[in-house]
Amino acid sequence: MFEVVxxxxxxxxxxxxxxxxxxxxxxxxxxxxxxxxxxxxxVDFRPNDPDAVHDMMTGRYLLxxxxxxxxxxxxxAVEVDHPEWLASLYSFAWLRHFRDVRDAGAKGxxxxxxxxxxxxxxxFSKESWTPAITAQRVLxxxxxxxxxxxxxxxxxxxxxxxxxxxxxxxxxxRERLTSDPAARxxxxxxxxxxxxxxxxxxxDIDAQLARLNAILADQIDTxxxxxxRNPRQQLNLLVELSSIRQSLGGLKSAPxxxxxxxxxxxxxxxxxxxxxxxxxxxxxxxxxxxxxTLIAVQAHGxxxxxxxxxxxxxxxxxxxxATIVADSGRVPPLxxxxxxxxxxxxxxxxxxxxxxxxxxxPAPAELASNRDLFRQGIAHSGPTIDGESADTIxxxxxxKGRLRAAGQPGKVEISSADxxxxxxxxxxxxxxxxxxxxxxxxxxxxxxxxxxxxxxPVEGAQVSGRLELRFHLAPGTMVQRVGDELVRxxxxxxxxxxxxxxxxxxxxxxxxxxxxxxxxxxxxQLVLETQARxxxxxxxxxxxxxx
Numbered sequence: 082m083f084e085v086v087x088x089x090x091x092x093x094x095x096x097x098x099x100x101x102x103x104x105x106x107x108x109x110x111x112x113x114x115x116x117x118x119x120x121x122x123x124v125d126f127r128p129n130d131p132d133a134v135h136d137m138m139t140g141r142y143l144l145x146x147x148x149x150x151x152x153x154x155x156x157x158a159v160e161v162d163h164p165e166w167l168a169s170l171y172s173f174a175w176l177r178h179f180r181d182v183r184d185a186g187a188k189g190x191x192x193x194x195x196x197x198x199x200x201x202x203x204x205f206s207k208e209s210w211t212p213a214i215t216a217q218r219v220l221x222x223x224x225x226x227x228x229x230x231x232x233x234x235x236x237x238x239x240x241x242x243x244x245x246x247x248x249x250x251x252x253x254x255r256e257r258l259t260s261d262p263a264a265r266x267x268x269x270x271x272x273x274x275x276x277x278x279x280x281x282x283x284x285d286i287d288a289q290l291a292r293l294n295a296i297l298a299d300q301i302d303t304x305x306x307x308x309x310r311n312p313r314q315q316l317n318l319l320v321e322l323s324s325i326r327q328s329l330g331g332l333k334s335a336p337x338x339x340x341x342x343x344x345x346x347x348x349x350x351x352x353x354x355x356x357x358x359x360x361x362x363x364x365x366x367x368x369x370x371x372x373x374t375l376i377a378v379q380a381h382g383x384x385x386x387x388x389x390x391x392x393x394x395x396x397x398x399x400x401x402x403a404t405i406v407a408d409s410g411r412v413p414p415l416x417x418x419x420x421x422x423x424x425x426x427x428x429x430x431x432x433x434x435x436x437x438x439x440x441x442x443p444a445p446a447e448l449a450s451n452r453d454l455f456r457q458g459i460a461h462s463g464p465t466i467d468g469e470s471a472d473t474i475x476x477x478x479x480x481k482g483r484l485r486a487a488g489q490p491g492k493v494e495i496s497s498a499d500x501x502x503x504x505x506x507x508x509x510x511x512x513x514x515x516x517x518x519x520x521x522x523x524x525x526x527x528x529x530x531x532x533x534x535x536x537x538p539v540e541g542a543q544v545s546g547r548l549e550l551r552f553h554l555a556p557g558t559m560v561q562r563v564g565d566e567l568v569r570x571x572x573x574x575x576x577x578x579x580x581x582x583x584x585x586x587x588x589x590x591x592x593x594x595x596x597x598x599x600x601x602x603x604x605x606q607l608v609l610e611t612q613a614r615x616x617x618x619x620x621x622x623x624x625x626x627x628x
Contacts, residue, residue: 119278124327125224128373133178144169157201171209172217176225199244213264216271223278249275269293270321290336297343305346306393309417312361315351323381348382353392356431362406366420368442396502402433403527409493410506412486421484422456423470425506426519427463436555442595466546471508514542530623538615550609553592556602577626584619585609
C-alpha cells in the first residue's frame with residue numbers, strides 16, 4: 082500500500098510541475114539559458130544502411146517496422162497513426178544511415194530534415210518533446226554533429242547549436258519531473274553526452290556520471306537486468322549507455338569506472354536471456370529486436386560466455402545447442418510495470434539457431450486494442466487456470482494497464498547437478514487454493530527437454546479450476562498427431578521433434594508470434610488440460626528425432 086500511495090503522490094507532483102515548466106510562459110527560458118557550443122565527441126557504433134538513405138531521399142521511411150511513403154513531402158508534415166514510427170522519426174536515430182555518405186546532396190538532405198524539424202516543432206511539441214524522445218534526439222544529434230554542421234552556413238550551424246542547447250536545457254529542468262524511470266535514465270544519459278560534447282562542461286562529467294550511476298543503481302538489479310525485466314528496454318538503454326562508454330576514452334575517475342562496471346553487467350544480463358536464435362526471449366514487452374543493432378551492442382559487451390544460471394528473475398539452462406529461458410514470475414515495481422506480461426513459469430526454448438517453443442510477444446501496433454490480450458498468461462508457454470493469468474493487469478483507475486502481483490513472489494532455483502530449473506508460483510493460491518511447481522530438465526546434450534508441472538494445495542483451502550499448459554510453437558511448425566500421447570512437430574527447417582505427455586488431455590489450437598520486421602505470424606499451439614486437484618502432476622517431454 083505504501084508503494085501505491087508514494088507512486089501516486091510522486092507522479093501527481095511530477096505531472097503538475099512538468100506542466101508548469103513546459104507552459105508557454107516558462108518555455109522561453111529554455112532558449113534564454115541555452116548558450117552551449119557543442120563539438121563532435123560521441124561515438125555511434127550502430128550499423129548503417131546506405132539503401133535507407135536512398136529510400137528516405139525518395140520519401141520512403143522505414144521506421145519501427147512500418148514503411149511510410151510521404152510522396153516527397155517532409156515526414157514531419159504527414160499524419161501517421163503509428164506511435165512507434167513517430168517516436169523513431171522524432172528520435173533521429175536514422176541519422177546514422179547518413180554517417181558515411183560522401184555525397185554533398187545526401188548530407189544536405191539530412192541537415193534539411195533537422196532544420197525542418199526545428200522550424201516545425203523546435204519550440205515545443207507535446208508529442209516530440211517527451212523527455213525520452215528528446216534525450217534520444219539530443220544524443221543522436223551530438224553523435225552526428227559533424228554531418229549536420231559540415232558544409233552548413235553559419236546561420237544553419239547557429240540554428241542547430243541553439244536548438245541543441247535549448248533541448249539540453251529542457252532536459253536539465255525536466256529530469257527530476259520525469260515519472261517514467263527508463264525515460265529519466267535516458268535523460269541523465271543525454272546530459273552526460275552533452276557534457277562530453279561541451280568543452281565548457283567537461284569539468285562536470287564526473288558529477289554527471291555520478292548522477293547517472295545513482296539512477297542506474299536504482300533501476301538495475303544486482304544481475305544487471307533492468308527492473309522492468311524487458312530485454313527490449315535493456316537493449317534500448319544499452320545503445321545509449323554503450324555509446325557514452327565508448328566516448329569516455331581513457332577517463333579513469335571513480336565515477337567512470339563504476340559506470341563502466343554497471344554497463345558491463347547490463348551486457349551480461351542481456352546475453353544471458355538471449356536464445357540460440359540470436360534474439361532475447363520474448364518476455365515483458367520484448368518482441369523481435371533490430372538484429373543489426375543487437376549484434377552491434379553485443380559486440381561491445383566483452384563476449385561473455387553464456388551459461389546456465391539465474392539472471393534478473395529468469396532461469397536459464399544451456400546444454401549443447403539448446404537454450405531454455407523461463408520466467409520466475411517476478412513482477413516489476415509499479416512504476417516499471419506498464420508493459421509487463423503475466424508470464425509466470427512460461428518459457429522459450431531454442432535448439433541451434435531455431436526456435437522450438439516460444440511466447441506470442443507484444444501486440445503489433447495494428448492491434449493496439451488487443452494490447453493487453455497479448456500480455457495475458459494465455460499468450461505464453463506456461464500454465465494458467467481457467468484461462469486466467471496468475472497476475473493481474475489493472476483495467477481502470479490511475480494504475481490502468483500496469484501488472485500487479487496476485488500472490489507472494491515466486492521461487493526459482495537451478496540444480497546444476499541435474500541441469501534442471503525448479504520454479505514455484507502462488508498467483509492462484511488465493512483464487513484456486515494451490516501453488517504450481519514447474520520442473521524443467523535439459524538432457525542429452527540439449528536434444529531432450531523434460532517437464533513436470535505439479536499442483537501443491539494450500540493447507541486448508543479447497544482446490545478448484547482447470548489447469549491448462551500451453552506450448553506456443555514456432556511459426557511454420559507442422560503438427561502431426563501420431564497416437565493418444567504422442568505428437569510430431571516438423572519445424573520450418575525440417576527438423577522433427579516428438580512431444581509426449583501424460584496426466585492431461587491434449588488439443589491443438591491457433592497461435593501467433595509478432596515480428597516487428599516480418600509482421601504478424603500465425604502459428605499453432607499445443608494445450609494440455611486437466612482438472613485441478615491436490616498433488617496432480619502433468620509430465621511432458623520434447624525430444625529431437627535423429628537425422
